[in-house]
Amino acid sequence: MTQQRRRLLAAALAAAAGAAFCARAFAQERVIRVTARKFEFLPNDIELRKGEAVVLEFTGTDVLMGFSLPDFKLRTDIVPGEVTRLRFAPDRAGSFDFVCDNFCGEFHEDMAGKIRVTA
């Protein structure tokens, strides 16, 4: 085995180990599945507990959309046909708006929701 191939194999094993670690970490956390479709998030009202780590799992059904939670500087694209995950552990209580931040059509401005974090 050449040195280059060894390095590639080591990198692949490290990536696999990382993925497994992430999977385990995610497996321990509550998963909240969110569907983004024209022109709504389902659900659009999400309750969390302060300090609780969760995984927001997004699925898009029609066009490119975005999820943005500005108060926590958290965002991701939501690509149709793909599952996107964001790990999130709110460090403060309150009601926080999230929006779609990729313009998706006539009622794009209606694509919004709230995350309510209880102490």
Place this chain on the structure above:
Amino acid sequence: MTQTIDRREFLKLAGLGGAVFVSGLTGCAAMGGAKEEDFYFVQLSDTHWGFQGPALNPDAGGTLHKAVAAVNALSVEPDFIMFTGDLTHTTDDPAERRRRLAEFRSIVSGLKNKNVRFIPGEHDAALDNGQAWKEAFGASTYSFDHKGVHFIALDNVSDRAAQLGAEQLAWLKSDLASQSTDARIVVFTHRPLFDLYPQWDWATRDGAQAIELLTPYRNVTVFYGHIHQENHHMTGHIAHHSAKSLIFALPAPGSLPKRVPVAWDAAQPYKGLGFREVDAEVQKAAYELTELPVVKA
């Protein structure tokens, strides 16, 4: 300018309007020998041609015509007219988008002043990366000089992610490089360059980079639309002024649980709608005097 007071016309359509002043010091920012003198231009925004919603504007098909008539009725003609985006209301149908853009263009061709400039809003351009808009109006990023002021039009909407992008930021940097740091610079965008209220998507994802490029210049003012109301904000020494809409008003940032448009008030039709004129005045040199005694008491 001797006619400043005389020509401060306010919107006859709504009885409302606004004037914003962009000033600079005499002798600064002489660009290529351009003569500095007072002038004014008109900003109109968010006309949303094609929108239908009687509860928000039962005169959606007539408001733009009235605005054109109101601009034509100004007692002194502006030097130019700028539309800061959302000329049309969005549609998924590319043919309908082109039809609305053509209708809008036809209506504003009724403006007496033919020096009319445009930038797109996301309703015009985001769903096809600005293709139809550019067919109708040409480049969406450009600059021009007028009577000692350098004007820059930026497109932060054709990318549906509401960002300027690396290419446009590089162009901005290059364009600014030809200006002295005391140049009088006016920037037009559709969306705010700063994070006005990202919880309602009132921001530009990479707007901070544009502000960083503009910050070394001491006389910069930004005019934008998007939020359907007046808003005045400073990022450091840079002033940002949003314009009213000509279709429906939106609530103040964060003032309601949801960004719900303001309903039409039959008792006060066109309330919250309007356009503005911008007076670009060359300030005379100012001196602050402090008189001192020979001996302090």
